[in-house]
Amino acid sequence: MVNTVENKFTDPSRKGRGNLLLTAVRHILPRPFFPSSPFGACILLAGLLPLLALLALFPVQVSAQQTPPANTSASSPAASSPANTAPADAGGSDTGQPLQITVGEWPPYISEKLEHHGAVAHLISDIFAAEGIPVEIQFLPWGRAYSEAASGNFVATGVWMHKAEREADFLYSEPVLNEEFVFFHRADMAFDWQDFGELTDQRMGGGIKYSYGPGLDAYLDSGQIYMDRLPTDRQNFEKLLAGRISLYPQEVNVGYAALRENFPSEMQKMITHHPRPVLVNLSYLLFPKSLPGSGALRDRFNTRLQMFRNSGLYDVYMEALKDGRYM
Numbered sequence: 001m002v003n004t005v006e007n008k009f010t011d012p013s014r015k016g017r018g019n020l021l022l023t024a025v026r027h028i029l030p031r032p033f034f035p036s037s038p039f040g041a042c043i044l045l046a047g048l049l050p051l052l053a054l055l056a057l058f059p060v061q062v063s064a065q066q067t068p069p070a071n072t073s074a075s076s077p078a079a080s081s082p083a084n085t086a087p088a089d090a091g092g093s094d095t096g097q098p099l100q101i102t103v104g105e106w107p108p109y110i111s112e113k114l115e116h117h118g119a120v121a122h123l124i125s126d127i128f129a130a131e132g133i134p135v136e137i138q139f140l141p142w143g144r145a146y147s148e149a150a151s152g153n154f155v156a157t158g159v160w161m162h163k164a165e166r167e168a169d170f171l172y173s174e175p176v177l178n179e180e181f182v183f184f185h186r187a188d189m190a191f192d193w194q195d196f197g198e199l200t201d202q203r204m205g206g207g208i209k210y211s212y213g214p215g216l217d218a219y220l221d222s223g224q225i226y227m228d229r230l231p232t233d234r235q236n237f238e239k240l241l242a243g244r245i246s247l248y249p250q251e252v253n254v255g256y257a258a259l260r261e262n263f264p265s266e267m268q269k270m271i272t273h274h275p276r277p278v279l280v281n282l283s284y285l286l287f288p289k290s291l292p293g294s295g296a297l298r299d300r301f302n303t304r305l306q307m308f309r310n311s312g313l314y315d316v317y318m319e320a321l322k323d324g325r326y327m
Helices: 004-008 014-028 038-056 119-130 142-150 164-168 213-222 233-241 252-262 294-311 313-322
Strands: 099-103 135-139 156-161 170-172 177-186 203-207 226-230 248-251 271-273 279-288
Touching: 099 119, 099 142, 119 135, 119 156, 119 294, 119 313, 142 156, 142 279, 156 294, 164 170, 170 294, 177 233, 177 252, 203 233, 203 248, 213 279, 226 233, 233 248, 233 252, 233 271, 248 252, 252 271, 252 313, 279 294, 294 313
Parallel strands: 099 135, 099 156, 203 226
Antiparallel strands: 156 279, 170 279, 177 248, 177 271, 177 279
């Protein structure tokens, strides 16, 4: 497409240069003040130059009310949540710089490759944003994330299961996530269970060195239930689809995320899960005891997290996760 403004200013003739000046002036003046000739345009420009120089000495001040809020993305479920500015002695930041939180890769809950870094990272960021506290998520290997946060180089790390020995280094938040492990099986297989003792005739798949909780682990360790362990979800689901194993215990959202990532929709529909949990784990955000503001920051996070739960906003993130909207 030809640029019509450039077209007006491309006449190389002397007359064209005069018309160039005339047209330029007409572009910056209201219609009642249009000059009728190039000479008139020169006179007007000469009169305007002192005024322009004067204006340059007095830059326009922009009202702070015109600055858009930066705490929460417009696409965030919590974009309309009220915010309170955090004073430094309450565990917030008085420098305007985002607080740093470290996490590890754990798709589909947390991953550097996912939209908003995954549902749990999105939830954590928005909880702090609703408190008027901007944060940044930094990805590290899990072991390093723990040690760096324990040393006070990050204000928090997440998310972690509870272990008594971690209480020496960290304050625990209220549970951020309920992880629910279930049995995946082929949709064409009629399956129900109430007790692990009913499953001794089943051939299970599993992850290498995974623990599935004391109940199932006891049957596995005693040899009453056989488990063929493989390194990846993809390999376990391939064996399940092929009928070489009958059950695969995995966290429900992790399992469905692996199916979406590795298999076409037709094959995904061949797999379902039993609703009875094999294991329920709680995961937490940890705040280092080495930082003096951790207690106050933890308390503010807990309060806002409960508000998210009470309002139903928490469920919006989890439903988006189940629908694959972070993938």
